[in-house]
Amino acid sequence: MTHPSASIPEAPYADDSLGLHTDKYQINMTEVYWRDQIHQRKAVFEVYFRKIPFQNGYAVFAGLERVIRYLHDFRFSESDLAFLKEDGYSEEYLEYLASLRFTGTVRSMREGELVFANEPIMRIEAPLAEAQLIETAILNIINFQTLIATKASRIKQVVRDEVTMEFGSRRAQEMDAAIWGTRAAYIAGFDATSNVRAGKLFGIPSAGTHAHAMVQAYRDEYTAFRKYAECHQDCVFLVDTYDTLRSGVPTAIRVAKEMGDRINFRGIRLDSGDLAYLSKEARKLLDKAGFTDAKIYASNDLDEHTILNLKAQGAKIDVWGIGTKLITAYDQPALGAVYKLISIENENGEMTDTIKISSNPEKITTPGRKRVFRIINKLSGKSEGDYIALEREEPQDQDRLKMFHPVHTYIAKFVTNFEARELHHAIFEDGELVYEMPALKEIQTFVKENLDVLWEEYKRILNPAEYPVNLSQACWDNKMKLIGEIQEKVSRQVQS
Ligand SMILES: Nc1ncnc2c1ncn2[C@@H]1O[C@H](COP(=O)(O)OP(=O)(O)OP(=O)(O)O)[C@@H](O)[C@H]1O
Ligand SMILES: O=P(O)(O)OC[C@H]1O[C@H](OP(=O)(O)OP(=O)(O)O)[C@H](O)[C@@H]1O
Numbered sequence: 032m033t034h035p036s037a038s039i040p041e042a043p044y045a046d047d048s049l050g051l052h053t054d055k056y057q058i059n060m061t062e063v064y065w066r067d068q069i070h071q072r073k074a075v076f077e078v079y080f081r082k083i084p085f086q087n088g089y090a091v092f093a094g095l096e097r098v099i100r101y102l103h104d105f106r107f108s109e110s111d112l113a114f115l116k117e118d119g120y121s122e123e124y125l126e127y128l129a130s131l132r133f134t135g136t137v138r139s140m141r142e143g144e145l146v147f148a149n150e151p152i153m154r155i156e157a158p159l160a161e162a163q164l165i166e167t168a169i170l171n172i173i174n175f176q177t178l179i180a181t182k183a184s185r186i187k188q189v190v191r192d193e194v195t196m197e198f199g200s201r202r203a204q205e206m207d208a209a210i211w212g213t214r215a216a217y218i219a220g221f222d223a224t225s226n227v228r229a230g231k232l233f234g235i236p237s238a239g240t241h242a243h244a245m246v247q248a249y250r251d252e253y254t255a256f257r258k259y260a261e262c263h264q265d266c267v268f269l270v271d272t273y274d275t276l277r278s279g280v281p282t283a284i285r286v287a288k289e290m291g292d293r294i295n296f297r298g299i300r301l302d303s304g305d306l307a308y309l310s311k312e313a314r315k316l317l318d319k320a321g322f323t324d325a326k327i328y329a330s331n332d333l334d335e336h337t338i339l340n341l342k343a344q345g346a347k348i349d350v351w352g353i354g355t356k357l358i359t360a361y362d363q364p365a366l367g368a369v370y371k372l373i374s375i376e377n378e379n380g381e382m383t384d385t386i387k388i389s390s391n392p393e394k395i396t397t398p399g400r401k402r403v404f405r406i407i408n409k410l411s412g413k414s415e416g417d418y419i420a421l422e423r424e425e426p427q428d429q430d431r432l433k434m435f436h437p438v439h440t441y442i443a444k445f446v447t448n449f450e451a452r453e454l455h456h457a458i459f460e461d462g463e464l465v466y467e468m469p470a471l472k473e474i475q476t477f478v479k480e481n482l483d484v485l486w487e488e489y490k491r492i493l494n495p496a497e498y499p500v501n502l503s504q505a506c507w508d509n510k511m512k513l514i515g516e517i518q519e520k521v522s523r524q525v526q527s
């Protein structure tokens with residue numbers, strides 16, 4: 032019996048855009064603003080998170096490049112608009128959406144900047160409608176990429192100078208996550224990825240060994256290793272398919288000896304069993320055979336905790352292959368960065384600060400346009416903490432800077448002889464891109480430099496000290512003034 036050949040339906044939207052990569056409520060709120068003719072009022076939003084992931088002492092900001100591309104290309108395509116039309120939105124509103132482009136001003140930390148809880152990573156100043164529509168995509172990008180860069184940085188803190196390879200594509204939450212996740216890992220200091228497309232798109236070195244399937248396909252390790260060596264110069268043999276120490280490692284050594292200078296015998300990979308024990312025994316066998324330069328690669332559900340433990344056991348591992356637990360941020364699958372309105376133009380054309388009150392003092396937003404400074408002690412070269420000031424303030428002009436806790440204000444210190452390094456940079460000015468995007472390698476170096484400025488106490492992976500993120504007096508006063516005004520207003524409402 033023959034079957035009619037099946038066909039895959041064509042991708043339905045050749046002009047699909049990221050315009051609709053937003054939550055429906057953004058489109059609905061924007062419609063309200065547009066109908067009420069307040070859509071052009073200038074609004075200022077900030078992106079920040081309230082808790083550093085993985086109980087780490089810092090986070091590594093990643094995602095700016097994709098945010099830039101998203102804002103630069105922001106528009107609703109024909110098929111986006113047709114879809115909205117079917118959904119019942121009016122012709123007039125759709126005409127307005129069709130004309131929308133991003134015309135705002137963005138200031139942001141640079142990728143690879145170290146960022147802490149409750150400080151603005153990015154500030155978007157744009158007509159209310161535009162600023163509202165882009166929230167979802169911006170958070171989607173920053174939350175994921177910053178999360179993975181932070182996880183990768185934790186792993187790097189433990190691995191130190193040994194080589195780390197990102198192996199996670201097969202386990203990532205779909206393809207975008209694999210690609211952008213590996214980029215984030217590279218920013219944080221990973222050396223290479225197994226994902227070839229990430230190599231093509233971003234220039235990340237791509238590399239790899241081979242899988243158990245190849246050994247199984249040839250049925251024996253000798254034939255598999257030999258065939259691989261006849262085809263590829265650089266060889267890392269996977270030695271755990273049958274019996275690591277009695278079969279895998281001796282066979283790898285045999286093939287390396289037979290092939291001699293015709294190959295570059297880089298080493299072996301362990302992917303199961305007791306990685307500490309096996310790596311130590313394998314090292315002895317390799318050294319005894321004269322392959323003292325051959326490296327031992329290890330993989331198998333590794334993360335910073337297992338790696339730390341393996342090192343404590345004296346494991347002889349030179350190259351760490353890390354997949355699932357990195358790319359899925361296994362122990363904390365989401366970063367909770369938020370996007371909050373901090374200031375908006377009123378009916379008289381004046382900017383007025385806004386606040387969101389909460390019974391939890393940590394959750395009360397900090398109103399007003401702000402700048403963030405890293406206060407670096409000129410004597411030690413280390414950071415004293417971050418200082419959030421109102422736009423107009425110049426902390427560098429002060430001889431003696433008072434830094435106090437934003438909630439427990441009695442925790443305070445004075446800093447002298449400091450550099451106030453501004454962390455926000457101009458990215459878009461009135462819709463025009465003004466930021467030169469650095470090469471990925473430069474971002475990686477930037478992370479290293481930033482980590483050098485941090486005391487070790489903030490970098491340990493277990494119970495790190497809490498890095499100070501302080502408000503300026505003016506910023507704090509402004510916040511208290513607004514809280515007072517809101518309390519007054521609410522109490523008047525209750526009385527009337
Ligand atoms: N010496 C060690 N100390 C602590 N953890 C280890 C050590 N050796 C391996 N591990 C970790 O322990 C876990 C063992 O995983 P698992 O139970 O799947 O065993 P396995 O040897 O990989 O078996 P399988 O053949 O099914 O893959 C992995 O996360 C691995 O990284
Ligand atoms: O353990 P991870 O940190 O996620 O690293 C990636 C894993 O992917 C491969 O295993 P898989 O069983 O998928 O394929 P294989 O047959 O090549 O071992 C590889 O051997 C690693 O164990």
Ligand SMILES: O=C(O)c1cccnc1
Nearest residue numbers: 198225238239240241352
């Ligand atoms: O190259 C490898 O060894 C590799 C690639 C992907 C996943 N695991 C291992």
